[in-house]
Amino acid sequence: MSKITAFLVFLASGLGSASKLPPAFSVPPSDAVDHVNALIGNGGDTPNGSGGMIPSTAPPFAMTRWVAQTQKNYVSVTPYNHTSSSIHGFQGTHQPAIWMGESAQVVVVPGVGEVKSSFEERGLEFNNATKVISPSYYCVELDSGSETIILAEQSATSRVGHLRFTFPISKEAYVLLEATRPTVITSTPTNITYPVGSIAIDPARREITGSNSERQDWIITPTSTAANASHFRGYFCARFDLPFAEWGVVQNGSAVTGATAGDGSLLSGYARFSPGTRTVNVRVGVSFISVDQARRNLDAEIPDDVPLEETARRTRAAWAEKLDRITLEGASEADKEVFYTAFFHSLQYPYEQDEDGFYYSAYDNQVHEGQSYTGYSIWDTFRAEWAWLILFAPERVPAMITSMLQDYQQSGWLPMWKNIVETNIMVGTHADSLIAEAVVKGVKGFDMDLAWEAAYKDATVPPENDGNTTYSDREENVGYEVRAGLSSVYAEKGWVANDVHSESASRTLDYAYDDYALYRLAVALGKPANIVTMLHDRAMTAPFTIFNNATGFMEARDASGAWAGPDEGWTEGDKWAYTFDVVHDIPALALHRGGNASFIRSLDEHFDGGHNDHSNEPSHHIPYLYALAGAASKTQERVREIAQANYNNTPTGLSGNEDCGQMSAWYLFSALGFYPVNPASGEYVVGSPFFDKVTVNLPAVGSPVIRHEQIATGAEIQFEMSEVPEAWGNEQDGETLCLPSWLMLVMRTPPPSMCLEKTSSFPHGRS
Numbered sequence: 168m169s170k171i172t173a174f175l176v177f178l179a180s181g182l183g184s185a186s187k188l189p190p191a192f193s194v195p196p197s198d199a200v201d202h203v204n205a206l207i208g209n210g211g212d213t214p215n216g217s218g219g220m221i222p223s224t225a226p227p228f229a230m231t232r233w234v235a236q237t238q239k240n241y242v243s244v245t246p247y248n249h250t251s252s253s254i255h256g257f258q259g260t261h262q263p264a265i266w267m268g269e270s271a272q273v274v275v276v277p278g279v280g281e282v283k284s285s286f287e288e289r290g291l292e293f294n295n296a297t298k299v300i301s302p303s304y305y306c307v308e309l310d311s312g313s314e315t316i317i318l319a320e321q322s323a324t325s326r327v328g329h330l331r332f333t334f335p336i337s338k339e340a341y342v343l344l345e346a347t348r349p350t351v352i353t354s355t356p357t358n359i360t361y362p363v364g365s366i367a368i369d370p371a372r373r374e375i376t377g378s379n380s381e382r383q384d385w386i387i388t389p390t391s392t393a394a395n396a397s398h399f400r401g402y403f404c405a406r407f408d409l410p411f412a413e414w415g416v417v418q419n420g421s422a423v424t425g426a427t428a429g430d431g432s433l434l435s436g437y438a439r440f441s442p443g444t445r446t447v448n449v450r451v452g453v454s455f456i457s458v459d460q461a462r463r464n465l466d467a468e469i470p471d472d473v474p475l476e477e478t479a480r481r482t483r484a485a486w487a488e489k490l491d492r493i494t495l496e497g498a499s500e501a502d503k504e505v506f507y508t509a510f511f512h513s514l515q516y517p518y519e520q521d522e523d524g525f526y527y528s529a530y531d532n533q534v535h536e537g538q539s540y541t542g543y544s545i546w547d548t549f550r551a552e553w554a555w556l557i558l559f560a561p562e563r564v565p566a567m568i569t570s571m572l573q574d575y576q577q578s579g580w581l582p583m584w585k586n587i588v589e590t591n592i593m594v595g596t597h598a599d600s601l602i603a604e605a606v607v608k609g610v611k612g613f614d615m616d617l618a619w620e621a622a623y624k625d626a627t628v629p630p631e632n633d634g635n636t637t638y639s640d641r642e643e644n645v646g647y648e649v650r651a652g653l654s655s656v657y658a659e660k661g662w663v664a665n666d667v668h669s670e671s672a673s674r675t676l677d678y679a680y681d682d683y684a685l686y687r688l689a690v691a692l693g694k695p696a697n698i699v700t701m702l703h704d705r706a707m708t709a710p711f712t713i714f715n716n717a718t719g720f721m722e723a724r725d726a727s728g729a730w731a732g733p734d735e736g737w738t739e740g741d742k743w744a745y746t747f748d749v750v751h752d753i754p755a756l757a758l759h760r761g762g763n764a765s766f767i768r769s770l771d772e773h774f775d776g777g778h779n780d781h782s783n784e785p786s787h788h789i790p791y792l793y794a795l796a797g798a799a800s801k802t803q804e805r806v807r808e809i810a811q812a813n814y815n816n817t818p819t820g821l822s823g824n825e826d827c828g829q830m831s832a833w834y835l836f837s838a839l840g841f842y843p844v845n846p847a848s849g850e851y852v853v854g855s856p857f858f859d860k861v862t863v864n865l866p867a868v869g870s871p872v873i874r875h876e877q878i879a880t881g882a883e884i885q886f887e888m889s890e891v892p893e894a895w896g897n898e899q900d901g902e903t904l905c906l907p908s909w910l911m912l913v914m915r916t917p918p919p920s921m922c923l924e925k926t927s928s929f930p931h932g933r934s
């Protein structure tokens with residue numbers, strides 16, 4: 168089939184395997200990185216059918232991730248579908264999750280013969296058996312016609328993509344850079360718009376530069392005279408290692424050979440290489456600031472003459488530095504793929520967007536000095552992903568918080584779902600929880616006074632036009648949603664009125680938890696007693712204002728107090744899941760449900776009745792509630808059942824959307840044997856580890872405090888597992904040892920690493 172058989176030999180070691188790398192790309196050695204299967208979560212028949220993940224190449228928290236593009240991506244469609252048979256270019260993407268839009272992508276397309284720019288025409292069939300997929304290196308053979316192939320190889324650093332194309336002999340090879348494309352801004356694929364941009368070609372510098380203003384989520388940006396991302400633009404600077412034999416600009420399918428500049432929609436630029444050219448390297452620096460900055464990023468991260476092998480080595484080393492921190496014993500090959508891919512997924516978002524110490528803010532359209540992050544799916548990630556980041560990326564957490572505080576200073580509010588700028592997706596101001604959890608866990612290095620000011624505003628200032636705006640999901644042309652309905656919480660008896668606001672019952676419960684987080688923050692920062700008391704009272708009373716004694720379930724209420732009906736007022740969940748959504752006061756919830764025994768029965772009914780929906784976040788903490796009511800063995804059993812049913816090492820191996828790491832964080836904590844049910848408390852509830860032995864080497868943390876400290880500074884936790892359910896943590900023998908305290912207790916002696924060990928294989932634990 169091919170005229171470049173040498174590469175087939177070279178690829179032979181990777182035949183048919185997603186994880187087996189050619190020798191040059193498997194350094195440094197890392198068993199953990201080799202078990203990443205980046206196709207996990209790419210499957211499914213609907214956007215919510217699996218994780219919405221793509222096999223992307225980039226270091227942890229990279230500004231731009233690179234991926235072979237098999238389909239046009241937009242809200243609910245990612246750029247890569249593992250069932251596709253053609254590749255239409257290699258895309259530098261900023262799409263953080265399947266339900267969010269793309270922003271300022273750039274696409275690199277290799278080809279031979281006549282230049283083809285449109286998505287449909289430029290697609291090349293690929294040889295599925297020869298592809299190699301890893302976090303640091305991707306490679307595939309593309310069929311370029313007449314029994315010739317193009318070998319395409321891809322690696323990347325945070326702000327620079329590195330592509331290498333090996334073309335067939337005696338073909339007129341070219342590489343095209345797509346600056347602008349047709350796009351869609353809603354999940355309606357027929358609603359096509361044409362973002363504009365520019366392209367410039369500089370043959371002397373061997374560069375093609377350009378920009379575009381594509382931002383698919385613009386339609387849900389909160390209305391604001393300043394914080395409106397109106398100047399948002401993505402820039403790129405692509406530099407080649409060979410001189411151009413020919414160049415040109417293509418607009419809407421028409422190529423103008425020799426042109427060096429263009430503006431507008433449907434715009435690409437290309438460079439052709441002299442006949443006989445075999446191998447072309449192109450490095451693509453990206454920037455949200457300027458073309459010049461994109462060029463500086465290129466020179467800083469992948470200077471001229473750095474071979475692809477070196478780029479891949481550095482990116483692999485960055486993953487190994489993280490993933491090698493956990494070693495598993497007693498895990499099957501499939502278990503390891505699930506675990507390390509989850510770890511890989513958990514360290515991608517939020518992503519860095521500062522360049523050389525500066526960042527563009529879409530909140531005020533200015534370039535500022537400092538660090539910045541975007542891609543905050545906080546309604547999802549406050550649950551466990553943030554706790555995971557505090558443990559495994561503590562060096563980034565202060566800047567991630569500072570970034571949110573900058574957003575607050577520039578827009579007036581902390582983010583809810585920041586995708587370049589706020590998008591108002593989901594409910595609650597859970598940035599309050601991120602800040603409180605960090606403070607409770609002793610994270611330092613950000614402005615605590617400003618953090619308090621910003622979070623306290625969430626709890627006390629309603630959004631604009633709160634009295635007459637529904638703030639429904641993806642509602643357009645509204646202000647910052649923040650705690651929509653907060654004025655009704657004040658005016659009425661504690662709940663968000665269902666006849667005024669969407670998702671009212673979920674909001675009531677989420678706002679109560681956020682108030683609890685604020686209460687913890689107020690205590691930690693020594694705020695006045697009246698504020699502490701106000702927040703505590705609201706946190707503890709609000710949930711039960713919507714507890715319907717007659718049914719035993721939470722239920723939305725109108726402003727008048729009338730019950731709105733059991734199916735009203737929920738977001739991404741129902742009365743079954745949300746009735747368990749009082750993570751900060753499980754004892755009170757258990758009492759409302761008739762005491763521990765009755766509460767445990769209600770959990771059984773929830774699970775046995777098929778009401779637990781692990782594919783969505785409101786269910787994630789529920790299996791751990793047994794342990795808080797004295798039935799620890801049931802937690803262990805349910806957690807393992809859920810892990811079995813919802814995670815595996817295939818493309819459909821995530822039952823729900825990854826949501827910027829939350830699905831994976833659930834698995835990772837559960838596999839280690841504990842979970843942050845009430846994140847702002849700093850406590851973990853103990854389950855049972857999945858493997859015989861897990862050894863964790865944590866990165867150094869600044870100034871950790873209680874509970875978190877015992878983990879963060881290293882400790883040995885021994886889980887002695889027995890074949891039968893044990894009394895420990897179970898109510899029968901009156902043993903009511905608080906699990907988090909127990910965790911604290913056994914972690915007294917800190918060895919250099921944390922070992923989670925069990926001595927036999929099945930679910931029932933004792934300490």
Ligand SMILES: *[C@@H]1O[C@H](CO)[C@@H](O)[C@H](O)[C@H]1NC(C)=O
Pocket residue numbers: 209210211212213214216244245248249250251
């Ligand atoms: C992938 O493509 C297949 C075939 O076209 C389609 O059925 C499936 O829905 C797609 N999956 C995703 C997640 O886009």
Ligand SMILES: *[C@@H]1O[C@H](CO)[C@@H](O)[C@H](O)[C@H]1NC(C)=O
Pocket residue numbers: 213214215216782
């Ligand atoms: C997935 O989304 C489709 C619409 O795209 C919806 O009909 C279906 O109910 C959703 N399934 C789940 C399990 O949420």
Ligand SMILES: *[C@@H]1O[C@H](CO)[C@@H](O)[C@H](O)[C@H]1NC(C)=O
Pocket residue numbers: 185206249250251252295818
């Ligand atoms: C290509 O291989 C992957 C596994 O690596 C598989 O999931 C996919 O379905 C295959 N695609 C085609 C078009 O056969």
Ligand SMILES: *[C@@H]1O[C@H](CO)[C@@H](O)[C@H](O)[C@H]1NC(C)=O
Pocket residue numbers: 352353355358360
């Ligand atoms: C298409 O997008 C425009 C905004 O550009 C919007 O006003 C319109 O409602 C959309 N139409 C459909 C059918 O989604």
Ligand SMILES: *[C@@H]1O[C@H](CO)[C@@H](O)[C@H](O)[C@H]1NC(C)=O
Pocket residue numbers: 391392393394395396397531532
């Ligand atoms: C967006 O903000 C800029 C200033 O940053 C302002 O000039 C422009 O008028 C605003 N646009 C809208 C639609 O509010």
Ligand SMILES: *[C@@H]1O[C@H](CO)[C@@H](O)[C@H](O)[C@H]1NC(C)=O
Pocket residue numbers: 361419432433
């Ligand atoms: C592209 O060209 C076609 C004709 O070939 C024309 O119908 C279409 O309007 C053009 N599109 C844009 C966005 O200019």
Ligand SMILES: *[C@@H]1O[C@H](CO)[C@@H](O)[C@H](O)[C@H]1NC(C)=O
Pocket residue numbers: 632634635
């Ligand atoms: C909503 O209320 C604000 C003042 O609270 C008022 O300015 C605005 O006109 C109202 N909008 C509608 C649609 O009633």
Ligand SMILES: *[C@@H]1O[C@H](CO)[C@@H](O)[C@H](O)[C@H]1NC(C)=O
Pocket residue numbers: 711712713714715716
């Ligand atoms: C439920 O009953 C308790 C007393 O058992 C009462 O204090 C509470 O107000 C009732 N809740 C509602 C919403 O009626």
Ligand SMILES: *[C@@H]1O[C@H](CO)[C@@H](O)[C@H](O)[C@H]1NC(C)=O
Pocket residue numbers: 762763794795796797798896898902903904
């Ligand atoms: C419920 O169980 C928990 C955990 O065992 C225990 O701490 C709590 O005291 C129990 N509550 C009651 C009312 O017995």
